[in-house]
Amino acid sequence: MExxxxxxxxxxxxxxxxxxxxxxxxxxISLSRNLSQNTNVKTFFWNVEKNIIDVNAFRTxxxxxxxxxENIGDKRWSDKRKKVLLESRIHSTNLLLSEIKKQNIKLxxxxxxxxxxxxxxxxxxxxFDENDSPSNDFLxxxxxxxxNAVDEFQKLGIRTVKIRTGVVFSxxxxxxxxxxxxxxxxxxxxxxxGKQYIPWxxxxxxxxxxxxxxxxxxINGVYNAVAPEHVNNVELTKVLAITLKKxxxxxxxxxxxxxxxxxxxxxxLLKGSRVSSKKIISTGYQFNFxxxxxxxxxxxxx
Numbered sequence: 001m002e003x004x005x006x007x008x009x010x011x012x013x014x015x016x017x018x019x020x021x022x023x024x025x026x027x028x029i030s031l032s033r034n035l036s037q038n039t040n041v042k043t044f045f046w047n048v049e050k051n052i053i054d055v056n057a058f059r060t061x062x063x064x065x066x067x068x069x070e071n072i073g074d075k076r077w078s079d080k081r082k083k084v085l086l087e088s089r090i091h092s093t094n095l096l097l098s099e100i101k102k103q104n105i106k107l108x109x110x111x112x113x114x115x116x117x118x119x120x121x122x123x124x125x126x127x128f129d130e131n132d133s134p135s136n137d138f139l140x141x142x143x144x145x146x147x148n149a150v151d152e153f154q155k156l157g158i159r160t161v162k163i164r165t166g167v168v169f170s171x172x173x174x175x176x177x178x179x180x181x182x183x184x185x186x187x188x189x190x191x192x193x194g195k196q197y198i199p200w201x202x203x204x205x206x207x208x209x210x211x212x213x214x215x216x217x218x219i220n221g222v223y224n225a226v227a228p229e230h231v232n233n234v235e236l237t238k239v240l241a242i243t244l245k246k247x248x249x250x251x252x253x254x255x256x257x258x259x260x261x262x263x264x265x266x267x268x269l270l271k272g273s274r275v276s277s278k279k280i281i282s283t284g285y286q287f288n289f290x291x292x293x294x295x296x297x298x299x300x301x302x
Contacts, residue, residue: 002108003027003060004214007092008067009041010034012173013113013165013206017065020207026214031057031068048092058103063214066112066150068092073175076263077138086142093149100156110153111161111213116199116226118143118164121271123196127230129276130164130222147222159220161213166199166226166275168206171299180240188241188248192255194234196272199226202289202298212285223280229291230274236292243296 004021008014009030018028018041030039031046031053044057048068070088075081093112100107119128120135134144147162154160169176182188206225213219231239234252241248277287289295 001025001027002062002214003029004063004065005029005031005057005061006041006065006067007031007046007096008069008113009043010039011067011071012170013168013203014067016170016203017067017207017210020204020211021214024211029057029061046095048088048095051091051095053095053099055099055103058099058105061105062108064096064100064107064110065210065214066093066096066110069113069146072115072117072139082138086145089142089146090149093146093152097149097152100153100158107153107158109159109161109214110150111163111210112146112150114143114147114150114162114164114222115139116164116166116224116273116275118147119273119275121196122273123193123232123271125274127274127276128224130224130279159217161219162222163206163209163213164222164224164275165206166201166224168203169200169295169299170203174203176299179236180244183237183240183244183246186246187250188237188246189250190234190237190252191258192233192252194237194252195232197230197232197274198236198272199224199275200231200236200292200295201225201227202287202295204298205287205289208288209280209285212283216283219283223283224275224277225280226275226277227287227290227292227295228277228281231292233272239292239296243300 004026009018021028029042032043035045044054046053070085117139118134120137120140134140167175209225238248
């Protein structure tokens, strides 16, 4: 049985991915600051800020899936918060790299999260793919520096995969849960112009892509993890309203009001790009939920 070490296993993606891998016959262990959390996965202590890590976590591991990093959408983007968002990703990657070097561990692959924020938030007809350059805005800069840190594993001769992830839709937690709260109350409104795209992915497809990155030795480098169908904010809001059987009649929420409430984080809500999934599909991966209707039908059990 192969062993997968997951950092960030207590998050939305980590919890679902751990279950998926265990069901598919992998031994899963994790790194966490909180050893008292209720989980079926054996957990080892680490503290990135203090540069502490339990060396026993690296015994007999075959793969590392690196998901750790402070949540981009949780708090306002003050200068202090921006620093935390960047350093939580870079320092955690460097800590893993340091331990791999110290113990001379021969990993079969190092697979790291990244984000479609790499391309920036540009609402246009352009469809971004893995060959496009990073944006020079805050999110683009974070993703570029994060991926640069991950590339150090490749220099050790380790197969290295970077998963640029879209907005993850799940039954519990994450973006979708926040989106449907006002809609359930009858407050059905698009945000800003409503033309901004939302590159999304069903949590099950994301877990399957990570599993494929483990199993398929030909997968190397960067891949977008987004569904093939592109939807903008208005389109998604309409589908959610129909799904939840709510009338869609209210005007869009003005951009200035969203910026007032969320500060610089409003970028996550008011801007969004179209992102290609062709590269991951070219590997033979088949999406369970290629369009928004099939995804929401599953998530809401219609």
